[in-house]
Amino acid sequence: MEITAGPLLRNINTPDDLKLLTKDQLQQVCEELRQYIIDVVSIHGGHFAASLGVVELSVALHYVYNTPYDQLVWDVGHQAYGHKILTGRRESFPSNRKYKGLSGFPKRSESDYDTFGVGHSSTSISAALGMAMAAKYRGEDRKSVAVIGDGSMTAGMAFEAMNHAGVADSDMLIILNDNCMSIDPNVGALKEYLTDITTSHTYNKLKDDVWNALGKLPIGSRFSREMASKLDHTIKGMLTKSSNLFEALKIRYFGPIDGHNITKLVDTLRDLKNIPGPKLLHIVTVKGKGYALAEKDQTKWHAPGLFDKITGEIYKKKFDLPQPPKYQDVFGHTMIELAEMNPNIMGVTPAMPSGCSLKFMMDKMPDRAFDVGICEQHAVTVSAGMATQGLRVFCNIYSSFMQRAFDQVVHDVAIQKLPVVLCLDRAGLVGEDGPTHHGAYDIAYFRCIPNMIISSPMNESELRNLMFTAQLDSNGYPFVIRYPRGEGVMPEWRTPLQEITIGTGRKLKDGKDVAILSLGHPGNFAAAAIRSLRSEGIDPAHYDMRFVKPLDEVMLHEVFSKYKKVVTVEDGTVVGGFGSAILEFMAQHNYQAEVTILGIPDRLVEHGTLKELHRECGYDAEGIADAVRAMLRETVTVETLLQ
Template sequence: MEIKQGQLLQGIGSPADLKKLGKEQLHQLCDELRQYIIDVVSVHGGHFAASLGVVELTTALHYVYNTPYDQLVWDVGHQAYGHKILTGRMDNFATNRKYGGLSGFPKRSESEYDTFGVGHSSTSISAALGMAMAAKYKGEDRKSVAVIGDGSMTAGMAFEAMNHAGVTDADVLIILNDNCMSIDPNVGALKEYLTDITTSPAYNKLKDDVWKALGKLPVGKNFTREMASKLEHSIKGMVSKSSNLFEALNLRYFGPIDGHNITKLVDTLSDLKNIPGPKILHVITVKGKGYALAEKDQTKWHAPGLFDKITGEIYKKSFDTPQPPKYQDVFGHTILELAEKNDRIFGITPAMPSGSSLKIMMDKMPQRAIDVGICEQHAVTVSAGLATQGMKVFCNIYSSFMQRAYDQVVHDVAIQKLPVVFCLDRAGLVGEDGPTHHGAYDIAYMRCIPNLVVSAPMNESELRNLMYTAQLDETEHPFVIRYPRGEGVMPEWKTEMKAITVGTGRRLKEGEEIAVLSLGHPGNFAASAIREVRQYGINAGHYDMRFVKPLDEAMLHEIFKRYRKIITVEDGTITGGFGSAVLEFMSAHNYQAQVRILGIPDRIVEHGTLKELHRECGFDANAIADVLKEMMKEKVSVSLHQ
């Protein structure tokens, strides 16, 4: 399918070109930009509904502000596709999220217009405030704007940033992109009227004049300005309840306004640009705007994959034989199965009920399966609180998001030895979402914490067994279960659950001279590699360790006594990870062996498909087979000459 830009859009190579358009042309440009996003994403994939909802806002921001000199910070970045297209990346936009192509998120190394790299939510206000403070210090007339969604606004970090912003005189604008529910549902003429008054140059000039005049009175500048400020806050508070929260934080509140009225947005932003100090603009948008199906089912169309833009059919792979389920779905069905038998089980997730599949339990047991919003720290500590009362809590958090709650894991769970079960979804490389979402570090940062059990299943059956073990009364430690994004290996996955002795691995195959020790799903890559190298006369042993903490020391003693060459395989960072733990054991017990560690290298891994990234990082089946052949090259040489 040939994708063409509209008449106006094809002439936009940068925001400078955008500014050449008359205000009356912006509506057509927005229609063309929205259609281009639909065309590209339907054919090439990516996030969808979020960017459609901010087409007008994106256009207005680049039309009014002098980007990149003025700093524009997007929250998360799902909504930044229009931003990328308008800032010189239109011709390459089809490579979005593809190996070697554009990132799916704003990225500083990709463009000067991407002022801050984002992937996790709720960072925009802090970043923009820092930029505004630096501009003031350097004496620059540089504007800073943070665009944050109402979902991202649920995180504590956003409120920490607003709390700080309110006591500064930094020139920062916070745009609350509200695409769900208004802070105050009473949106109508009165609110529009308030916005017209508070954003008009005349109103703000009058207020500034009043402040200046009061400052000349003999009673003292501080007193009179304080009175003027209280007067304004009181009037706005009586008229607009939604302003109270932000005004209480010393942020001048404007809105809400229609986020799809491009003329109104341009006029409002032009006025706000001339109002100094910290302020917040409340914009109402519709996620998926302009594509009816996405407007109707925003969750489904957040990142639908490839689809027919005319019929709305989302293309699914068809298979002749049953396929393995996603690990997340195994978790979702298994926790419900366990909860039906154990009435003390709770499920907690920070804003990812569909992504983690906890929604399966939420639909059946809403009192015991809870979405706490984008609040990873709170998710961990509320789980700890439940555990103090005898509840068995499965706290399901994406691996990279768990990084945000590390102190709570240590302080609130591990020190108190509370038996919270941390199910770390998307552990390892995650594919197209790239470095902000790769779950590369959890093995290393979890195994150094006392009192924690850290485990990884090789397949769906093992995931079920680990979950079953973790909720038993005799399991009194915090328990980490990490598993990857995507499908497992067992079409017939619903096996009977069995308890596993904590800290024990499995010997899958005995071998000679060389053994592969694997942790988690990459064990399947190792098994394939071991089968591949048999043709070269290599009889490699294979051990699924299951636990990186505690290690199966009895099994490791057996391995080091039997094999002189060892390969460890993991989908975590090789620095401080599973392989490092094996080396520590070897050193502590004075064993001598040739050891190769395969896993995620000590560098930032960019985006691509899982297969592409596993190959790049050197721990897919082919890479493991190559290392086996390299370490057993004498055996291979003999085999090839026979």
């Protein structure tokens, strides 16, 4: 289906084209831009509600600022679709998040307008401040703008950056996009604080008074630092609660204003552009603005998949037979089962209750499951604190987000040998979100930490059993359970809970030609490869190792005593991961074998469907079978030469 942009939007190929329009035409641009996003995402998929909420802001920023010379930094990047469309990527936008297509996030290698690559939250203020400091050092009249959501503002990194910005005396603007949402509704005291500002009659009067005053100010060379200082004191005299936070950090606060009033946004940004120093503009927006269903259910429409833009029907695949559940849902339902059995079980997640399905427990047991906001470091340490009091905490963090809490895992959990259960959702390749979200490194960076148990289930039943094992009193160590995004393999997944002896694997098939050692869900790819190979007369053995730390050494002694050719399969980096652990064991025990390591290669893997990426990385069923054939082909060649 051909998608056509509106009459104004189709002629905007760069922000310079946008600047040729009158201010009165900008509302139509916003309407066309919003409709274009709806048209493309409904057919091709992607994140949805976040970009609809900042259409007016995207237009206003590129209309007022001299991008890309002026540096515009988006936080997370879910909301940057309008920005991409306005900066030369309208025609290619349907390829967004597709294999070899546009990234779903700002990406420096993709466009000069993408000044900073993002995928995780709360980095924008630090990055924009660094750019502003560089401009000041070089004597450049370059502006830096950070756009950060109120959800991302809850992270400690955002406060660290503001604390520095207040004393760095660099010319930067922070735009606080306040919509009370990240993916799920925001939580915490900051949300309540911002709500007070936006709903108070005092602040609404303040908003009008401030901007009426700004409208009367002389602009240009006559606008001096002295005049800016007088304005600063005037604003502080009018502020009450809002001065307690941002003003205390020496960041001048302006707002709140309506983030969907394009005229107001343009006028405000023009005024602020001429006020020196660090400043914050608080805008109030609606996530999903302009699409009624997305406004009503913002979590559901964060990234809904393909849908009928007229009826709002979200297309689901239809199957004749029962389908396996998502691993995250198995986790969520099993948490409730375990919590009903064990009163010491608690759940913690940093702002992903729907994404990791802890929401099931939060709804049923609100006093035992907590969303702590976008604060991975805090999530780990608060879990450790509860663990010191005898509670068994399941801390669920996406694998790529867990990177942000590495120090807390070492310092607060592992050194103290606290039995926190770290559940790493989205381990391995995640598909369309690309390299910022791939869970490639957790095996490697956790494997080097003492006192850690690291496991990965091959299916839903194994996930349940690992969770059951982790909460037993007999386990006194930090316990990592990593599992992938998406569906498992067992439609009938509610199996009886059973304890697994820590550090033991399973021999699934005996064989004679080669041994395949798999960790986690890719074991299912290995099983499919073995079925194919056996039809060709090749007889591989298959071992599901389950644990990468501690390894099942009894099983490995059997493997290396019997097989001279071994293939390891994992959905983590091949550098320092599961395969590396097998090589270390082999070397330590003086075994001689040919080992092929399959997994995520030592390079950045871009975005695409999981099937496309598994194929590219060579550890899907076909890739595993090819690796076995190649090993055996070399053997046949050598034997032929010796005859």
